[in-house]
Amino acid sequence: MKRLLFILLSIVPIIVSAQDYYWYDGTKIPLERGNQEYIIYDDSLLLESDKEKLAYCEVLSYPEMANLKWGITQPNAVLEDVEHVFYRMPSYKDGEGSNMFVTHRFYVRLKNSNDLSLLQSMAKQYNAEIEKESALPLWYILRCGLQSSFNALNLANLFHESGQFSVAEPEFIGGIYPTSIEQVTNNQSERTQKMLHNGMLIIESDGKTYNAQGIKVR
Numbered sequence: 001m002k003r004l005l006f007i008l009l010s011i012v013p014i015i016v017s018a019q020d021y022y023w024y025d026g027t028k029i030p031l032e033r034g035n036q037e038y039i040i041y042d043d044s045l046l047l048e049s050d051k052e053k054l055a056y057c058e059v060l061s062y063p064e065m066a067n068l069k070w071g072i073t074q075p076n077a078v079l080e081d082v083e084h085v086f087y088r089m090p091s092y093k094d095g096e097g098s099n100m101f102v103t104h105r106f107y108v109r110l111k112n113s114n115d116l117s118l119l120q121s122m123a124k125q126y127n128a129e130i131e132k133e134s135a136l137p138l139w140y141i142l143r144c145g146l147q148s149s150f151n152a153l154n155l156a157n158l159f160h161e162s163g164q165f166s167v168a169e170p171e172f173i174g175g176i177y178p179t180s181i182e183q184v185t186n187n188q189s190e191r192t193q194k195m196l197h198n199g200m201l202i203i204e205s206d207g208k209t210y211n212a213q214g215i216k217v218r
Contacts, residue, residue: 022102022156034093040071050080101173103172106171107141107169
């Protein structure tokens with residue numbers, strides 16, 4: 001009995017430490033998994049039966065591979081053709097119990113302009129890519145390499161916890177998937193619109209544009 005208790009106590013910390021989380025404004029925020037997935041897949045090869053299990057999809061450009069799309073699965077969908085799915089992330093529940101998703105991207109803000117070499121070095125170490133520099137000073141948008149063993153949530157946490165950067169956060173998108181440009185909500189009283197564009201959540205409010213983290217883009 002004592003041996004069994006020891007084993008259980010040894011397992012519990014491992015389970016607790018496996019809790020998904022992200023960092024925002026210096027606070028570690030736990031995440032509760034939902035019942036959908038964000039995936040990247042080969043649109044020319046994925047089984048049609050699996051494509052029918054998608055609630056939304058959109059073309060995605062990666063330099064090393066053609067015919068890619070990202071997509072959101074329907075609730076509780078089980079994909080069969082995992083060979084042609086190159087990236088998978090579970091959904092997470094937002095404060096209202098709806099699904100939100102971590103994409104293949106994450107955001108990093110340098111402490112100063114001389115730290116770009118640190119970003120480049122760490123990105124190479126973890127098979128990530130600097131997709132582009134943000135319009136905001138010192139901010140960069142990175143994405144996972146498709147052959148990486150780390151997802152965007154892992155990488156955002158690793159970059160943050162390294163202490164080398166001011167901020168590192170995953171890119172979240174919400175749970176409503178329109179079919180073109182892309183009004184998700186429109187609350188006239190608040191004059192706020194949320195739009196999905198090229199896989200990124202864009203928020204427009206009172207003539208200003210913000211990314212999913214609430215950072216002003218223009």
